[in-house]
Amino acid sequence: xxxxxxxxxxxxxxxxxxxxxxxxxxxxxxxxxxxxxxxxxxxxxxxxxxxxxxxxxxxxxxxxxxxxxxxxxxxxxxxxxxxxxxxxxxxxxxxxxxxxxxxxxxxxxxxxxxxxxxxxxxxxxxxxxxxxxxxxxxxxxxxxxxxxxxxxxxxxxxxxxxxxxxxxxxxxxxxxxxxxxxxxxxxxxxxxxxxxxxxxxxxxxxxxxxxxxxxxxxxxxxxxxxxxxxxxxxxxxxxxxxxxxxxxxxxxxxxxxxxxxxxxxxxxxxxxxxxxxxxxxxxxxxxxxxxxxxxxxxxxxxxxxxxxxxxxxxxxxxxxxxxxxxxxxxxxxxxxxxx
Amino acid sequence: xxxxxxxxxxxxxxxxxxxxxxxxxxxxxxxxxxxxxxxxxxxxxxxxxxxxxxxxxxxxxxxxxxxxxxxxxxxxxxxxxxxxxxxxxxxxxxxxxxxxxxxxxxxxxxxxxxxxxxxxxxxxxxxxxxxxxxxxxxxxxxxxxxxxxxxxxxxxxxxxxxxxxxxxxxxxxxxxxxxxxxxxxxxxxxxxxxxxxxxxxxxxxxxxxxxxxxxxxxxxxxxxxxxxxxxxxxxxxxxxxxxxxxxxxxxxxxxxxxxxxxxxxxxxxxxxxxxxxxxxxxxxxxxxxxxxxxxxxxxxxxxxxxxxxxxxxxxxxxxxxxxxxxxxxxxxxxxxxxxxxxxxxx
Numbered sequence: 203x204x205x206x207x208x209x210x211x212x213x214x215x216x217x218x219x220x221x222x223x224x225x226x227x228x229x230x231x232x233x234x235x236x237x238x239x240x241x242x243x244x245x246x247x248x249x250x251x252x253x254x255x256x257x258x259x260x261x262x263x264x265x266x267x268x269x270x271x272x273x274x275x276x277x278x279x280x281x282x283x284x285x286x287x288x289x290x291x292x293x294x295x296x297x298x299x300x301x302x303x304x305x306x307x308x309x310x311x312x313x314x315x316x317x318x319x320x321x322x323x324x325x326x327x328x329x330x331x332x333x334x335x336x337x338x339x340x341x342x343x344x345x346x347x348x349x350x351x352x353x354x355x356x357x358x359x360x361x362x363x364x365x366x367x368x369x370x371x372x373x374x375x376x377x378x379x380x381x382x383x384x385x386x387x388x389x390x391x392x393x394x395x396x397x398x399x400x401x402x403x404x405x406x407x408x409x410x411x412x413x414x415x416x417x418x419x420x421x422x423x424x425x426x427x428x429x430x431x432x433x434x435x436x437x438x439x440x441x442x443x444x445x446x447x448x449x450x451x452x453x454x455x456x457x458x459x460x461x462x463x464x465x466x467x468x469x470x471x472x473x474x475x476x477x478x479x480x481x482x483x484x485x486x487x488x489x490x491x492x493x494x495x496x497x498x499x500x501x502x503x504x505x506x507x508x509x510x511x512x513x514x515x516x517x518x519x520x521x522x523x524x525x526x527x528x529x530x531x532x533x534x535x536x537x538x539x540x541x
Numbered sequence: 542x543x544x545x546x547x548x549x550x551x552x553x554x555x556x557x558x559x560x561x562x563x564x565x566x567x568x569x570x571x572x573x574x575x576x577x578x579x580x581x582x583x584x585x586x587x588x589x590x591x592x593x594x595x596x597x598x599x600x601x602x603x604x605x606x607x608x609x610x611x612x613x614x615x616x617x618x619x620x621x622x623x624x625x626x627x628x629x630x631x632x633x634x635x636x637x638x639x640x641x642x643x644x645x646x647x648x649x650x651x652x653x654x655x656x657x658x659x660x661x662x663x664x665x666x667x668x669x670x671x672x673x674x675x676x677x678x679x680x681x682x683x684x685x686x687x688x689x690x691x692x693x694x695x696x697x698x699x700x701x702x703x704x705x706x707x708x709x710x711x712x713x714x715x716x717x718x719x720x721x722x723x724x725x726x727x728x729x730x731x732x733x734x735x736x737x738x739x740x741x742x743x744x745x746x747x748x749x750x751x752x753x754x755x756x757x758x759x760x761x762x763x764x765x766x767x768x769x770x771x772x773x774x775x776x777x778x779x780x781x782x783x784x785x786x787x788x789x790x791x792x793x794x795x796x797x798x799x800x801x802x803x804x805x806x807x808x809x810x811x812x813x814x815x816x817x818x819x820x821x822x823x824x825x826x827x828x829x830x831x832x833x834x835x836x837x838x839x840x841x842x843x844x845x846x847x848x849x850x851x852x853x854x855x856x857x858x859x860x861x862x863x864x865x866x867x868x869x870x871x872x873x874x875x876x877x878x879x880x881x882x883x884x885x886x887x
Contacts, residue, residue: 234663398682515655515664
């Protein structure tokens with residue numbers, strides 16, 4: 203492993219951030235009303251100096267009330283999904299670990315469906331239900347995965363897979379028996395969807411939750427490196443394995459719950475992006491965590507831009523795009539890694 | 542490997558922590574900076590509600606909607622609403638509709654904003670609507686998002702034919718087309734009353750309404766179609782609260798409906814396909830298939846639109862030919878027969 207220097211870390215993050223910025227500009231340009239980059243720079247400047255009232259209404263609504271919040275939400279969701287994927291992979295020492303394999307997305311979906319059935323009139327009821335459902339599933343899977351007081355990664359993964367199919371069965375049951383008004387959009391949401399703007403009150407919660415979650419995981423990244431070489435070795439080197447595992451487990455669950463409650467079940471990102479980053483920059487978690495966050499953001503922004511422009515004005519679920527683009531990339535990376 | 546990491550650990554953190562926290566602060570500022578204009582603009586985002594000359598309505602879901610005095614640019618988010626706008630002769634004011642708006646054919650020429658469940662919000666804004674019509678097939682999140690953008694959204698929610706007609710009248714007054722709405726509503730009510738008179742003595746036919754054949758699905762008790770069947774002198778053999786239930790063929794053989802009613806766009810719309818169906822196990826054991834008691838109706842029957850009354854009339858003729866035999870001439874209220882509406886395979 204190449205020794206990690208702050209300079210190398212900054213170069214990698216800076217490079218990825220530049221790519222992300224290019225993707226954001228591209229995403230801002232494309233859509234129902236195409237916008238030139240010069241216009242964009244001018245108007246961003248106007249907003250920055252507090253003159254947003256000088257913008258034409260349509261422009262303001264489309265770019266600043268719809269497109270930009272959607273891109274930012276995509277960044278948050280992408281970063282949350284891939285960081286939680288990377289940390290589940292370290293925690294379970296299993297490259298297949300991913301928030302979706304662990305049943306979290308099914309739990310979140312069930313949570314929001316139940317919320318819609320029991321309290322459809324409450325504000326923010328869908329994301330709140332999703333969040334509670336995700337956290338409850340994670341707790342259940344955690345206890346399923348304990349064996350003799352120890353967290354056993356194989357049992358945990360199996361527990362996740364079984365919970366996912368059990369919860370999906372309940373969702374199917376509810377969807378066929380209770381065909382209420384608000385369940386209709388659920389099918390779309392289950393495939394992963396960023397088209398519904400998040401209510402302003404929730405944006406800050408998402409942003410803060412994301413920063414806290416990624417920050418907490420990043421603070422354990424050096425310990426995660428040691429844990430990857432083996433739990434006993436790590437304990438000998440002074441790592442408080444139980445504490446690290448708990449911190450990472452709770453934060454990764456929080457990140458997944460946030461992402462799923464905002465955008466439904468977007469697959470492949472949590473699995474693929476960390477793998478790609480590992481192949482590009484090595485498996486040091488001090489690089490992998492920020493690289494995955496930025497890489498996940500890039501992946502979702504690109505996928506969502508494609509999803510809303512490919513067959514415009516009809517929108518595709520972004521989850522379909524990530525799966526369509528993700529699977530071939532995964533196979534390519536896998537084969538290249540084997541050679 | 543482990544050693545090299547522990548060696549650089551402390552040193553790495555000391556130098557790294559400053560740059561990383563700087564990075565986090567920058568990300569924070571960037572993200573919140575992006576969200577701030579979106580929040581700030583909300584205050585100015587509702588020009589209509591602050592205008593004094595708007596007309597206030599309460600829509601069918603109990604929401605307050607402020608509509609400009611003159612509605613000139615309508616965006617319809619559902620095929621049935623598009624049809625109603627055309628039926629009220631307000632199509633010149635229809636600025637956009639959905640991918641699924643196919644009736645009348647001119648509706649397909651209007652700019653589309655995507656599907657009813659996942660409309661493209663940017664496309665809607667681009668059309669500068671001064672009123673958006675939505676209904677129960679649209680998602681509540683979509684309506685909420687449009688309201689947050691400061692756009693007036695009127696939501697309809699009819700559950701029966703009477704409510705659909707009342708809804709047409711209300712949309713008429715929102716669009717400033719009270720006259721044509723009143724005339725249309727009167728015509729529809731009179732034709733339904735005429736049907737009720739004709740079918741007063743007839744026993745309701747026990748019918749199976751087939752939405753799809755594979756998987757076999759029908760309609761629930763509370764749906765619009767169930768109400769339409771009642772007006773056509775039929776009763777669905779399927780009794781359930783689910784809107785579009787899937788049913789087993791066994792159950793249908795046990796129930797032995799008198800008539801099978803197929804939707805022509807969804808189920809086999811050619812007699813050939815019924816031929817194929819009647820040779821399949823299960824289906825061939827149905828009395829209705831043997832006796833050829835099969836009626837095709839236009840898919841308008843699953844849309845809450847004025848056109849549904851045409852379909853009901855045709856369906857009633859297919860199910861109760863004797864009630865119409867005495868008076869062969871079309872009733873005073875019947876509009877010219879709709880070609881696609883019915884073909885009786887008897």
